[in-house]
Amino acid sequence: MTVTAPARATATVATPPHSPVPLWRLTAVELRKMADTRSGASLLAVVGLLAAAVVTVLSLSSDAPEFDFGGLLGPTVLPAAVLLPVLGVLSVTSEWSQRTTLTTYALVPRRMRVAAAKVLAALALAVLAYAACLAATAAALPFAGDPDPWHLPASALGKAGLFLVVNVLLGVAFGMLLLNSALAIVLYFVLPIAWSILGEMVAALARPAEWLDLSVTSGLLLEPVMTGRDWARLGASVAVWIVLPMVLGLVRVARREIK
Amino acid sequence: MSFRCTPGTVTGFLGPNGAGKSTTMRLICGLTPPTGGHATVAGRPYRQLANPGREVGILLDASAQHPGRTGRETLTLAAHLLRMPTSRVAELLARVDLPAAAARKRVGDYSLGMRQRLGLAQALLGEPRALILDEPANGLDPEGIYWMRGLLRDFANRGGTVLLSSHLLREVEAVADRLVMIGNGRVVAQGAKDELLSGAGMRVRAVDPAALHHALAAAGLSATPADGGALLVDATAEAVGRAAAAAGVVLLELQPGRARGLEEMFLSLTNGTTTPEGTAR
Numbered sequence: 001m002t003v004t005a006p007a008r009a010t011a012t013v014a015t016p017p018h019s020p021v022p023l024w025r026l027t028a029v030e031l032r033k034m035a036d037t038r039s040g041a042s043l044l045a046v047v048g049l050l051a052a053a054v055v056t057v058l059s060l061s062s063d064a065p066e067f068d069f070g071g072l073l074g075p076t077v078l079p080a081a082v083l084l085p086v087l088g089v090l091s092v093t094s095e096w097s098q099r100t101t102l103t104t105y106a107l108v109p110r111r112m113r114v115a116a117a118k119v120l121a122a123l124a125l126a127v128l129a130y131a132a133c134l135a136a137t138a139a140a141l142p143f144a145g146d147p148d149p150w151h152l153p154a155s156a157l158g159k160a161g162l163f164l165v166v167n168v169l170l171g172v173a174f175g176m177l178l179l180n181s182a183l184a185i186v187l188y189f190v191l192p193i194a195w196s197i198l199g200e201m202v203a204a205l206a207r208p209a210e211w212l213d214l215s216v217t218s219g220l221l222l223e224p225v226m227t228g229r230d231w232a233r234l235g236a237s238v239a240v241w242i243v244l245p246m247v248l249g250l251v252r253v254a255r256r257e258i259k
Numbered sequence: 260m261s262f263r264c265t266p267g268t269v270t271g272f273l274g275p276n277g278a279g280k281s282t283t284m285r286l287i288c289g290l291t292p293p294t295g296g297h298a299t300v301a302g303r304p305y306r307q308l309a310n311p312g313r314e315v316g317i318l319l320d321a322s323a324q325h326p327g328r329t330g331r332e333t334l335t336l337a338a339h340l341l342r343m344p345t346s347r348v349a350e351l352l353a354r355v356d357l358p359a360a361a362a363r364k365r366v367g368d369y370s371l372g373m374r375q376r377l378g379l380a381q382a383l384l385g386e387p388r389a390l391i392l393d394e395p396a397n398g399l400d401p402e403g404i405y406w407m408r409g410l411l412r413d414f415a416n417r418g419g420t421v422l423l424s425s426h427l428l429r430e431v432e433a434v435a436d437r438l439v440m441i442g443n444g445r446v447v448a449q450g451a452k453d454e455l456l457s458g459a460g461m462r463v464r465a466v467d468p469a470a471l472h473h474a475l476a477a478a479g480l481s482a483t484p485a486d487g488g489a490l491l492v493d494a495t496a497e498a499v500g501r502a503a504a505a506a507g508v509v510l511l512e513l514q515p516g517r518a519r520g521l522e523e524m525f526l527s528l529t530n531g532t533t534t535p536e537g538t539a540r
Contacts, residue, residue, distance in 0.1 A: 018310040025340075037325055100324060106317045106319070107337065109305060257290070258291065
């Protein structure tokens with residue numbers, strides 16, 4: 001089949017040189033798309049309210065004197081770590097379920113660029129959420145009574161941020177692999193439960209779970225100390241549950257016919 | 260299948276449902292991989308265009324918008340991707356007659372007609388010189404269809420290229436200069452609308468068909484029967500009229516016959532009885 005659609009106007013019309021959309025702009029658009037829908041905005045509002053509630057309750061509780069920065073930060077990050085991955089899933093899958101792929105890929109035909117922008121936008125979302133959590137924790141700190149509340153090793157700061165990043169990327173990876181909102185979100189929530197149930201029931205799974213249960217290995221990031229073996233466990237589970245699904249997902253996204 | 264659209268024209272892309280119109284349009288836009296052949300836009304494969312939305316405006320399915328996003332936001336996102344100033348958004352909303360109150364509403368609350376207007380605004384946002392529109396009149400009211408015809412005509416008159424699909428011959432006839440008709444994934448007819456719709460042959464109908472037949476035969480004109488007791492005659496209107504007048508036959512109808520021919524071909528495609536050579540019954 002040969003289709004020659006709209007041929008360019010003849011030389012009488014000046015042709016302005018068009019340049020491709022830079023990746024940063026594509027990323028900014030993808031970030032905006034996470035927040036400008038009703039579902040996205042509500043999800044972000046819920047995360048914000050939960051984080052505010054957690055930090056408020058903890059700093060006003062009778063345990064408050066025991067909390068230092070790190071002790072407050074962990075629980076504050078948790079709502080974002082649980083719910084932002086859903087936004088990561090939807091960032092990819094809603095395009096397919098709402099068929100906005102027809103617009104997105106018509107405007108940006110290089111699908112890998114869009115995929116890269118989605119990953120970068122998810123990272124940016126995690127960083128922004130983390131910054132908000134840090135600010136909320138800092139604001140609540142005067143109410144905590146630890147003698148040295150600001151004591152916080154830089155490594156702990158970095159690890160808590162990485163915890164958020166790992167979770168959000170997990171959402172994006174599942175979204176890319178399954179390209180279906182419901183399936184990806186259910187799998188994201190059910191997988192850790194399945195691991196813990198199966199791990200208890202089947203003794204033979206206990207040891208693989210140590211290395212492959214991402215909810216456990218990523219939880220290590222919130223512990224005060226991580227050994228080299230812990231990092232290896234985290235790396236292994238990230239490779240299996242984030243890197244592998246994402247690679248397979250990218251192949252799917254690149255090949256799938258858009259209708 | 261092979262066809263070409265040129266600047267300054269509106270090409271009507273016709274075919275029954277399932278003939279491959281939408282698939283062809285998706286192929287042009289690089290959304291569906293072809294099993295063979297190629298499509299170019301402005302001389303290049305679509306995927307190689309630096310910023311395709313600046314070359315060609317696309318509206319493949321007005322319903323394919325996120326329902327949770329407002330109309331204005333949908334256009335703003337497109338403006339960012341097209342590297343157009345966001346002031347274009349208000350401009351386009353006015354151009355497609357979407358009032359500010361409607362633009363603030365979520366697309367999920369839009370009627371199909373409003374979605375078509377939004378989709379058209381999105382297609383026009385990047386100041387393209389070509390438009391590819393799949394069934395853009397779907398869901399528009401008669402006034403909206405009339406408005407859209409004017410907009411597309413104006414776009415083409417200013418040197419733009421338009422390819423629009425439809426499964427309704429009449430709808431396309433009113434705005435297109437050229438027609439491409441497909442059936443079962445093949446082009447069955449294409450050319451200038453005037454050539455396809457008029458041209459040789461007259462359709463004639465009389466009170467007494469038998470008398471008409473005799474009159475035409477007497478005048479040396481060959482006639483073939485058509486639907487409704489009419490005859491298709493390969494002659495000018497004057498020749499047919501004179502032949503009838505000479506025999507005193509009362510005519511009920513005398514009009515260019517190929518329009519019926521095209522319509523019959525179209526109907527036969529719709530009925531699934533494709534005529535492979537693209538000739539009317």
